[in-house]
Structure formats: structure tokens, C-alpha cells
């Protein structure tokens with residue numbers, strides 16, 4: 532039965548999302564936003580917001596993933612991965628552990644604590660796990676934001692649910708463009724029409740459609756109608772009238788999957804192989820006496836504290852030219868190069884065995 536498989540998929544994803552805020556590689560979280568530090572923790576490395584090209588690579592990898600998976604597997608994301616459909620599934624399954632026949636009411640009640648946990652997990656992607664509860668205890672704004680987010684998520688999942696998929700979700704609209712004749716979809720077998728007309732498929736459909744009318748935008752490929760039809764038809768020893776239809780491995784699948792793998796590989800390799808220590812320096816003008824003024828920035832992508840020193844052969848640097856960088860920390864400052872000769876200035880940064888030389892021409 533497809534529902535069992537979806538439940539296993541939902542459980543695996545629940546474990547993943549619960550663990551995600553706590554997993555660290557070399558002290559860096561696997562995935563988290565650090566808005567104070569202007570950076571993202573990703574795959575055990577720090578990605579600074581200023582590193583535009585990495586976000587471009589990341590965006591290309593994510594977009595190519597959605598294009599490939601949609602063209603090949605249809606709405607598998609919607610029915611098997613999207614939190615919008617998987618969280619209510621978990622709540623429905625949990626509701627069956629309690630007495631009572633009204634499944635909707637039980638699900639709505641169970642969604643209250645479940646969406647509180649979901650909201651907390653969402654916040655943990657922005658806040659260190661150890662700082663989350665103290666933050667809520669000390670900041671009214673954070674508490675209000677938490678409460679409002681919880682309310683919106685709860686209202687969406689408990690009351691709006693799959694109507695969101697059919698009306699607002701932009702991904703559902705995009706899918707119509709990506710589908711072709713062989714894309715995997717849930718389909719009613721019209722060659723055997725009419726079926727037993729029991730109506731079971733309509734009753735279980737979370738989006739309230741009748742799959743017998745053909746493929747519709749509202750269908751999230753959850754396969755609940757296949758299960759419902761199977762329960763009816765197996766009593767008569769005939770195959771169900773509804774099933775998954777499509778061809779997964781074909782030329783289009785190969786091309787799109789290869790493009791996605793390539794885009795992901797480019798991002799991962801460039802992300803993991805980029806230097807863990809960044810130094811930029813630029814001329815910002817000059818003093819009243821004509822001496823050049825420089826502005827620099829340093830970023831430490833290592834879990835170690837680093838001491839740095841900036842020098843310039845032939846020049847005397849006045850300003851902040853020495854200091855320490857905390858693990859995964861950043862620093863910036865200005866200095867004036869005085870007493871130099873010639874048209875250019877050479878700036879040398881030394882930090883824990885690293886030596887980075889920049890030569891800046893006078894403008």
C-alpha cells in the first residue's frame with residue numbers, strides 16, 4: 532500500500548529535520564542562517580552573504596533539481612516530500628493511535644503540538660540551539676514572532692491544507708509546463724471505464740478531486756486514491772482502476788538528471804575547495820596630506836582563532852593593522868600608507884603561516 536511507503540518517507544524526513552539544527556561538521560552547522568554574522572552555515576563550511584557567485588551556483592543546483600525531478604517523477608515532491616502534505620500525514624497517523632472516529636478533529640488537535648515543534652525547528656535554523664529558549668524567555672519580540680509563525684503554520688496545515696497546493700503554490704503552476712506524455716502521474720485507466728463507481732477514490736482525495744476526470748492540477752500524486760481503489764477491487768480479484776503511469780528512465784530524464792548532477796557537483800566542489808581565509812583590500816581615498824587610505828576586510832573560515840598582521844614594504848601603515856579573528860569570524864578596518872614611493876602600494880597580510888600579497892596601483 533502506498534500509504535505505508537509515504538509514512539516511512541515522512542518518518543525518515545521527520546528524523547532528518549529534527550536532527551538538522553544539531554548536526555555539526557568541524558564546529559559548523561550542516562545548514563543554518565547566521566543573520567548577525569551575515570553568513571550561512573552549509574555542509575560544514577561558512578558561506579558569507581557577500582559571496583554572490585556561490586549563491587548563484589547554489590540557486591542553479593536547486594532550480595535544476597526541481598526541473599529534473601518534476602519532468603521525470605512528476606509531482607513526487609508534492610506527495611512525498613513537501614512539508615505541506617507530509618506533516619498532516621504524520622498528524623493523521625498519530626491521530627489513529629487515539630480513540631475517536633473523527634479523524635479531522637484528531638488531526639487538528641495533534642497538529643497543535645506538532646506545528647509548535649515545526650516552528651521551533653524553523654527558528655533553530657536561525658538561532659543556536661542552546662540560545663533558543665533563553666531568547667524566547669528574554670525577548671518579547673522573539674516570543675511574538677514565534678507565536679505568529681506557529682499560528683500561521685498551524686492555520687495553513689490544519690485548515691487550508693492541500694487547497695494551498697492547488698491555488699497559491701507557484702511550484703504547482705510551474706509543473707504544468709514541465710510535464711510531458713511520459714511524466715510519472717497518478718492516472719485512472721479510461722480503457723476500463725466505467726469502473727465500479729464506488730466513489731472511494733473521491734472520498735479519500737485530500738484535494739477533493741475526482742481522478743476519474745483525468746489528470747488535474749490539484750493532484751499531488753499522494754496515491755491515496757490508488758490505495759482506496761485497491762481495497763475495493765481486490766475483493767473482486769481485479770486490478771485497481773487507478774495506478775501510477777509513466778516512464779522514469781528515458782532520454783529526457785538522463786539529460787535533466789545529468790544537468791542537475793553537474794550543477795550540484797560544481798557547487799559542492801567550488802564550495803568545499805574555496806579558500807578558508809579571505810582578504811580583500813581596496814583604496815578608499817586619501818588624507819588631506821595626500822597619503823592613500825585603504826579599507827580591508829578579513830574572513831576566517833576555520834574553526835581556529837587567527838592572529839593577523841598587515842604590512843607594506845617601503846610604506847609606514849598607520850591604523851588598525853594587527854588583530855585577532857575569532858573562529859569563523861570577520862574583521863574590517865582602515866589604514867593609511869605613508870612614506871611610500873612610486874605609483875603602487877604592496878600590501879602583505881600574514882596570518883598563522885599564510886601570506887597574501889596584494890599590489891594596488893594608484894588611481
Ligand code: SF4
Nearest residue numbers: 736750751753754756
Ligand atoms: S487524485 Fe489521488 S493521487 Fe491525486 S491528490 Fe487525489 S488522492 Fe492523491
Ligand code: SF4
Nearest residue numbers: 726727729730732760
Ligand atoms: S475507487 Fe476505483 S472503483 Fe471506486 S470509484 Fe474510484 S476508480 Fe472507481
